[in-house]
Amino acid sequence: MKTIEWKDGKVFLIDQRKLPLKYEIINCSTYQEVAVAIKKMKIRGAPAIGVAAAFGMALAAYSSKASTYGEFIQDMEKAKNCLFLTRPTAINLFWALERMMNLINIKKGVDLFTLKDIILQEAENIAREDIEINKAMGRYGALLIKDGDNILTHCNAGALATVDYGTALGVIRTAFEEGKKLQVYVDETRPVLQGARLTAWELTQEKIPFTLITDNMAGFLMYRKKVDLIIVGADRIARNGDVVNKIGTYSLSVLARENKVPFYVAAPISSIDMSLKSGEEIPIEERNPKEVTHILGKQIAPAGVKVFNPAFDLTPNGYVEAIITEKGIIRKPFEKNIKSVVNTA
Amino acid sequence: MKTIEWKDGKVFLIDQRKLPLKYEIINCSTYQEVAVAIKKMKIRGAPAIGVAAAFGMALAAYSSKASTYGEFIQDMEKAKNCLFLTRPTAINLFWALERMMNLINIKKGVDLFTLKDIILQEAENIAREDIEINKAMGRYGALLIKDGDNILTHCNAGALATVDYGTALGVIRTAFEEGKKLQVYVDETRPVLQGARLTAWELTQEKIPFTLITDNMAGFLMYRKKVDLIIVGADRIARNGDVVNKIGTYSLSVLARENKVPFYVAAPISSIDMSLKSGEEIPIEERNPKEVTHILGKQIAPAGVKVFNPAFDLTPNGYVEAIITEKGIIRKPFEKNIKSVVNTA
Numbered sequence: 001m002k003t004i005e006w007k008d009g010k011v012f013l014i015d016q017r018k019l020p021l022k023y024e025i026i027n028c029s030t031y032q033e034v035a036v037a038i039k040k041m042k043i044r045g046a047p048a049i050g051v052a053a054a055f056g057m058a059l060a061a062y063s064s065k066a067s068t069y070g071e072f073i074q075d076m077e078k079a080k081n082c083l084f085l086t087r088p089t090a091i092n093l094f095w096a097l098e099r100m101m102n103l104i105n106i107k108k109g110v111d112l113f114t115l116k117d118i119i120l121q122e123a124e125n126i127a128r129e130d131i132e133i134n135k136a137m138g139r140y141g142a143l144l145i146k147d148g149d150n151i152l153t154h155c156n157a158g159a160l161a162t163v164d165y166g167t168a169l170g171v172i173r174t175a176f177e178e179g180k181k182l183q184v185y186v187d188e189t190r191p192v193l194q195g196a197r198l199t200a201w202e203l204t205q206e207k208i209p210f211t212l213i214t215d216n217m218a219g220f221l222m223y224r225k226k227v228d229l230i231i232v233g234a235d236r237i238a239r240n241g242d243v244v245n246k247i248g249t250y251s252l253s254v255l256a257r258e259n260k261v262p263f264y265v266a267a268p269i270s271s272i273d274m275s276l277k278s279g280e281e282i283p284i285e286e287r288n289p290k291e292v293t294h295i296l297g298k299q300i301a302p303a304g305v306k307v308f309n310p311a312f313d314l315t316p317n318g319y320v321e322a323i324i325t326e327k328g329i330i331r332k333p334f335e336k337n338i339k340s341v342v343n344t345a
Numbered sequence: 346m347k348t349i350e351w352k353d354g355k356v357f358l359i360d361q362r363k364l365p366l367k368y369e370i371i372n373c374s375t376y377q378e379v380a381v382a383i384k385k386m387k388i389r390g391a392p393a394i395g396v397a398a399a400f401g402m403a404l405a406a407y408s409s410k411a412s413t414y415g416e417f418i419q420d421m422e423k424a425k426n427c428l429f430l431t432r433p434t435a436i437n438l439f440w441a442l443e444r445m446m447n448l449i450n451i452k453k454g455v456d457l458f459t460l461k462d463i464i465l466q467e468a469e470n471i472a473r474e475d476i477e478i479n480k481a482m483g484r485y486g487a488l489l490i491k492d493g494d495n496i497l498t499h500c501n502a503g504a505l506a507t508v509d510y511g512t513a514l515g516v517i518r519t520a521f522e523e524g525k526k527l528q529v530y531v532d533e534t535r536p537v538l539q540g541a542r543l544t545a546w547e548l549t550q551e552k553i554p555f556t557l558i559t560d561n562m563a564g565f566l567m568y569r570k571k572v573d574l575i576i577v578g579a580d581r582i583a584r585n586g587d588v589v590n591k592i593g594t595y596s597l598s599v600l601a602r603e604n605k606v607p608f609y610v611a612a613p614i615s616s617i618d619m620s621l622k623s624g625e626e627i628p629i630e631e632r633n634p635k636e637v638t639h640i641l642g643k644q645i646a647p648a649g650v651k652v653f654n655p656a657f658d659l660t661p662n663g664y665v666e667a668i669i670t671e672k673g674i675i676r677k678p679f680e681k682n683i684k685s686v687v688n689t690a
Binding site for chain 2: 020021185187188189190191193196197200201204209210211212213214215216217218219220221223247248250251254255258292293295296298299300301302305306307308309310313314
């Protein structure tokens with residue numbers, strides 16, 4: 001089973017709120033259900049929510065009762081707007097929705113019956129390309145991993161954050177498949193525990209050796225020279241190489257530089273937002289305080305306390321050693337090199 | 346109720362594993378029960394476990410069936426060794442046990458009946474002095490806090506980590522009692538959540554405004570200029586000013602320096618170990634992996650995963666702006682200034 005796939009007119013996905021204690025497949029038969037699944041983080045990870053949004057558009061297309069192109073595009077705009085508002089930070093969501101809308105505009109004139117199939121095909125393309133992209137990223141990124149390395153990762157940038165294979169974890173998988181001995185340190189990643197729940201689950205499945213730590217242990221491991229490199233994913237990258245990723249990433253990057261540990265970001269070109277001069281322009285989602293005061297439904301803090309709960313943070317480009325993409329490894333100066341890679345992509 | 350106190354021949358303490366959901370007082374009538382309470386972290390915090398150990402010695406004294414001083418000192422050595430082995434990092438434990446044993450040695454010749462009362466008196470002295478020390482520390486430390494400051498703290502260095510009033514939180518309390526407007530950012534402090542459970546509970550009681558965050562959010566808050574200073578406690582300080590404190594402290598100190606936020610440590614002179622050249626010599630306790638894989642009894646990670654769970658880390662003196670003690674604020678060069686403060690203490 002892939003993280004997300006289309007089957008028999010429905011979108012099937014692994015419910016990531018339930019892992020690792022329960023492996024449960026759910027399905028969505030309307031785009032509204034897909035929107036809820038994204039909002040509630042039943043599916044999460046920048047590339048995966050992009051694919052979910054694309055499949056959501058396919059559901060919207062098939063359920064449309066429009067008899068004219070004008071009516072149809074109205075229905076599709078409505079679905080796009082609904083999916084658009086699910087989460088603000090990861091750009092892949094907007095990128096996928098835009099790609100779907102562009103296609104619909106280009107295919108004006110095609111009969112609606114055929115157009116709906118073309119829309120589904122495009123969503124399937126995005127899903128298939130995602131896996132190819134991850135594998136290409138893996139091949140480039142694995143060049144940075146030496147036999148015997150200890151690699152630290154944060155959150156989940158694995159198969160569960162994508163359709164399959166993963167971005168940061170995809171790089172680790174490739175190195176492991178190449179026969180390199182390695183050990184992964186997994187940050188548990190509070191508040192939603194994507195590391196302890198999802199990355200730990202994936203690495204267990206893949207039989208890749210790992211050690212689980214709480215987020216506040218990572219710095220001390222680096223200080224003790226136990227970490228050779230760090231690889232994380234990204235939710236959005238500005239054209240200057242600033243990276244917005246899961247909360248805690250910034251801290252890791254500072255600790256990495258202080259301890260001379262190279263800090264890598266693995267992300268598809270579709271995560272780069274060329275319209276933004278710097279990461280300061282990327283909106284940072286703030287989520288429900290309950291994610292902090294409760295853990296898996298269990299209250300840990302006194303009732304009613306004030307909470308700050310940003311889901312992401314900003315890592316300035318200066319802390320990033322390189323960005324691993326499906327088109328190669330981008331090094332400094334980022335502004336210039338990102339531009340040239342994106343333009344040839 | 347104080348965090349720990351002696352009443353009717355027993356040691357009463359607040360069960361800190363149960364807070365904030367339950368406020369429960371337990372009592373120990375043997376030194377072995379005190380040892381278990383320390384080991385299981387029903388009582389924790391460097392100064393508090395020192396006091397617990399001293400009261401444990403008083404329980405051992407009263408329960409001794411010895412009829413000669415020779416037999417008595419054997420019983421007391423046995424109790425000391427049991428209490429000594431409960432936790433390895435905080436020096437206050439060893440300091441308190443040594444102070445009790447020294448007294449017993451000095452009072453050789455006093456009849457056993459009287460000696461037992463002298464031993465209890467000394468334990469009571471340690472407990473009473475702890476509060477006075479915290480208040481003195483508070484008065485010095487409050488000089489570092491300006492009206493309107495946002496103060497970040499980690500773990501719990503409050504009334505619950507001491508007999509009353511607290512070290513790092515004692516400083517914050519003093520500033521608040523002086524009428525300074527302030528706001529505290531509380532790190533939840535995984536794995537045992539002393540911040541979310543204990544510091545949040547104390548600040549709620551004291552009506553001091555605070556915001557709860559997960560540990561990995563602290564760096565981003567500093568980057569966004571939301572933190573004016575950091576104050577933490579200490580489990581042991583070497584004579585060169587290296588600080589061992591709750592895991593995550595090192596990371597905070599690095600992030601603080603990177604963002605030009607002053608990083609202060611508040612601790613009594615009894616937390617300074619003059620026998621150690623540097624913090625590298627301080628043993629770092631590693632605790633049960635279940636603290637990481639489970640939260641308040643609830644499993645969060647796949648079963649059987651490998652875990653690294655150091656309870657403390659080492660902050661090199663270079664990251665510490667100053668050490669707040671009951672004898673004044675110690676600044677750099679630490680080696681020289683610590684020596685002169687300790688010698689006049």
